[in-house]
Amino acid sequence: MDYFNIKQPWNDDIMLLPLTNSNRNNLHNRESINKGKNQEDDDFDIDDDEEIPLYNKTNNEMENFEVNGDNDFELEHAKYDDFSTIDWLRDIMSEKTGKKKQINRNSLNQYIKSIIDASQSWIIVLFIGILAGIVAAFVAISAAWLSDIKTGYCPSNWYLNRRFCCLKVEDKVNHSCSRWVNWSQVFFNNPDHGFFNWIVYVFFAALFAAASSYLVVHVAPYSAMSGVAEIKTILGGFIIKQFLGAKTLIVKCISLPLALGSGLILGKEGSMVHIACCIGNILTKYFSRYKKNEARKREIYSAACAAGISVAFGAPIGGVLFSLEEMSSYFPVKTMWRSFFCSFVAVFVLQFMNPFRGKTVLFQATYDRDWHFFEVISFLIIGVFGGIFGSLFIRLNIRAQAYRRSTFLKYVRIAEATFMAFITSVISYFVIYMRMDESELLEVLFKECEEGDHYGLCQRSKRIVILLLITMIGKAFFTILTYGVSVPGGVFIPSMTIGACFGRVLGIILQHIQQAYPSFPLFNSCHPDKMCITSGMYALLGAMATLGGVTRMTISIVVIMFELTGTLNYIVPCMISLMTAKFVGDAFGKGGIDHMIIRLRNYPYLDQKEEYFIGKKAKDIMTLKDDLITIKSTDATIGYLKRILNENEYQGYPIIDKEEYVTGYITRSDLKTGLERNLLVNDNAKCRFGDLKNVSSSSNSLGSREHSNEVRNVDFRPFFDATPISVDENVTAEFIIDLFKKLGSRCIIVVRHDKLRGIITKKDILKNIEELDSEYFDSIIGIHRRNQETNGDKSYTLRDALRILKIFKK
Structure with a gap:
């Protein structure tokens, strides 16, 4: 893919992603915000099903403020920007607020609307x-x-x-x-x-x-x-x-x-x-x-x-x-x-x-023979192969993608895809199993010999084993090189095909040994006149093991294969092979192919299933207050807000009072929306965030739109977060990671005695997590990343990999 002449979603100097809506349970500043609330809300309890009041207003306070031409206060939030993180709390609470309004309006129309x-x-x-x-x-x-x-x-x-x-x-x-x-x-x-x-x-x-x-x-x-x-x-x-x-x-x-x-x-x-x-x-x-x-x-x-x-x-x-x-x-x-x-x-x-003649998938298969205890060794071998292959595939494919991004190949994407198809077809044409469609080949490999001789697979000859091994190696080689070129497609079926070839070969070999030495004690459980080894099932186990090794999935693969075969007889072999592949793969490095692609492109993804131990405190990973741009809740003017939008690219701004106590947080997009609502307002107009008790009706009247050049106060409460999540600077990084995971925060404010000390974004967390396994990941990317950094080419870093998503915009 192409990565040149594309503006970065963020750069080194920008430490803030568009940050958070608040922790609704963090109510350290709610008392002052809610001071003027009406008597009908005195018994308000905060729970998951009720609207959380960001503030309440009295008639005296609100008579001097105009909010979009209406005295009824409603929160307004801008749409999320491209390459930004959503605020889970804000969106979920927004929906709950709407539900509560419908419940409070006991009418037939509202009841019908709620059903709709x-x-x-x-x-x-x-x-x-x-x-x-x-x-x-x-x-x-x-x-x-x-x-x-x-x-x-x-x-x-x-x-x-x-x-x-x-x-x-x-x-x-x-x-x-x-x-x-x-x-x-x-x-x-x-x-x-x-x-x-x-x-x-x-x-x-x-x-x-x-x-x-x-x-x-x-x-x-x-x-x-x-x-x-x-x-x-x-x-x-x-x-x-x-x-x-x-x-x-x-x-x-x-x-x-x-x-x-x-x-x-x-x-x-x-x-x-x-x-x-x-x-x-x-x-x-x-x-x-x-x-x-x-x-x-x-x-x-x-x-x-x-x-x-x-x-x-x-x-x-x-x-x-x-x-x-x-x-x-x-x-x-x-x-x-x-x-x-x-x-x-x-x-x-x-x-x-009915694209598959009544079946839900082309390679659907059924098995009616039971497995034998001596085959457990074979199941383990298949699992080990799946884990080793998965780790090797991930390492080589990620390195190939990194190489593709750092060389001339990024400029010739169509030619690269065409050349790969040319080479693949030239070689595949002469090997029948490589020439076959992936799904059709899986169907053949999964079938048993009782159903007929499928492309010679039931022949007891070295030729078939050699052809299957050639197919396995050839498909592995081409999959490593092909996954990442500029065409649609994934690695699920190719990895399954590779494993199925290995499993079928192992099944054929074991079947040949059992038939050659039927009296060997290991085969005492086999009936002398019946087929003992189900080689088709070995192909299925191989497909599962390699898919699990590449993706590191477990439970879903077992269930998928159970639904494909329709039998419970082989659930235990499936679990043995798959878990072995998982353990062996994780021994070489955690994370499937998609996880490593996320790392390669530096997407801001925090894995919910992983446990991280950084060993630092909040003050060690935060962006310091001196590196931030803050908004004074009492002194901010329209002109000042316009300047900070024009002069920097920060995606969010903490709001503090004169004594630097945190009173809120506003994202760049919400601030821009607030200014767009007040385009005709004089630049010297004061902007109010929070408590309005100090605003007098005589000196701060807004006036009408026709007199918009008069200095007046503008209410920004609909646009900012009055209760952002805040933590003490001495809390552990692990605690902060849990907050990001469980609350879906976009940022966390770091305070000391309620005074602003800094801010932590998901990007800051991910930077520190990357350091934990940077040696392993650098070994996967290899010399290509180090060479570029040595040569001073900063276009190829993990941070810049989101360019991949914008490369064709020109």
Whole structure:
């Protein structure tokens, strides 16, 4: 991808991200704010279901202030900026405030409105499921047709792929089909002209890859790769505008089948998660409850993630667990129910569309033989392989991505994708298992020999073992190089295919040993006249182990594979292999491929599942007060606020009084909104934040809009946070991390005896966390990062990696 001439979302001198709404339980300054509250609120209790009063007003105080032309006070907040962090507390409390207002208005209209509001989430997830199922069927059918068109076409029905063209007429032994015509037969009436068929195969592969990459580079750059790392970051509370937009959705739906059809070693599963989230984001724009509430949008995104995996694997329960285990930072029980409903609808629609002849996924398999205790050693071997391969894959792929970003390859993205497809197709054409579509190969590897000889896999020969090993090594090599080029696609299916090849080889070898030495004591539990080793199940275990090694997922993979096989007999082997892969992988370094991509691009993502120990105090990691720009609550003028917006790029400003006690916090976007509401006000007008008891009615009258040049006071209370989260400077960093995790804060104010000492943002926390494993991560990135830093090239640092998301904007 391209990283040049792009303005950074932030730079070294800017220490503040757009920061927080407040800890509503931190009420150290609420007494003065609420001094004038009405008698009807005297017994107000703060709980999760009630509106928290940021302040109350008396008639004497408010008669001198004009808030947007209305004396009724309502909080106003600007939209979040691109590449900013959301305030979970603010958004959640905003919704609760709206609910309470509806409850207090006991009318039939409000009751009907509350029912409509409650039904919005179910309507959204219903349509997400329907559309995700339709898109999944389209992607599966079009990718299969594009993949098969490289070898020939169906004269009777050109729009059919080979599977459907040869339905019920294909020779199961020789895999020949009279209805399917290859290109040498079309042009030369000679079906055995292998060289010409190879040329056409390579040409179409390069053409499809070039078309896919062109759409990504020039139309929708956010559609590149799988998008899972970015979605995890978005679900963690980060704003990446247009990443889930309509243009990204359309381009990804078109370019994904092209990339898969080109033969690039990529999968569609991660991309289906991105597509489903795009659908969810577009739908939320038409529902009032979710349109302006970013926290609630993320509940919809969680359900969309579940639907995306469900249609990819045909596993609705596994999809829900995937969203819970791998993706979501905030996953309440109601989101789980919506996710399950969304997954069910998506899988139902996919099966109704019938792209896999009645099955919910192409490589669905069943096994009826039980496993034997002596096979536990084999299960452990598969798990060890999965963990080692996962760690090696992550290390090499991240290094390849780092190299790609620091060399000339970032300028030739379309050529790179085309070249990768060319090389892959040139080599893959001569190995039947490499030439096959990824999902079709998994289907073949998972099947048992009782169902027929699938492309020679049931032959007891060294040739098959060698071909499978060549396929495993070749696909591993090309996946490492391909994942990261400017086309859509993920690594779920490729990593499963690699593991399935290894598992099938191990199963064939063990099966051969058992049949050669049936009287060996280890095989006493095997029946002499029946097949003892289920080699297809070994392929399934291998697929699970490598997927777990690459992603470091556990529970969701077990459930997905259970839904694929439909049997409980192999749950224990699945758990043995998967947990072994997890332990072995973590021994080489924690974090799956998406986690390392997040680190590489320096997204502000705080993993909820990880426990961090920094060993510092708040005063050691905070940005000092002297490095901040503060706003005096009693002396600020409109002109001063305009100047601080124009002269710096800080994303938030603490508000203090004359004695430097903290009275609030205002983000840059909210401050800008407040000034835009008062464009006609004189620059010398005082801005009030908080208590208005010192404002006299005679000297501070606002006047009318027609007399806007008169000096007057402007009320900024609707725009700032009167109760930001604050901690003492001596609290531990671990406590602060828990606050960021559990409260979803954008910043935390550091005080000493209630006086401002500094501020801590999520960025400050992440910088210190990175130091804990910087040696391991630097070893992954390798010499490319160090060389650039040595040469003085500051464009390639972890902090600047968000440029990836903006590279095609020019």
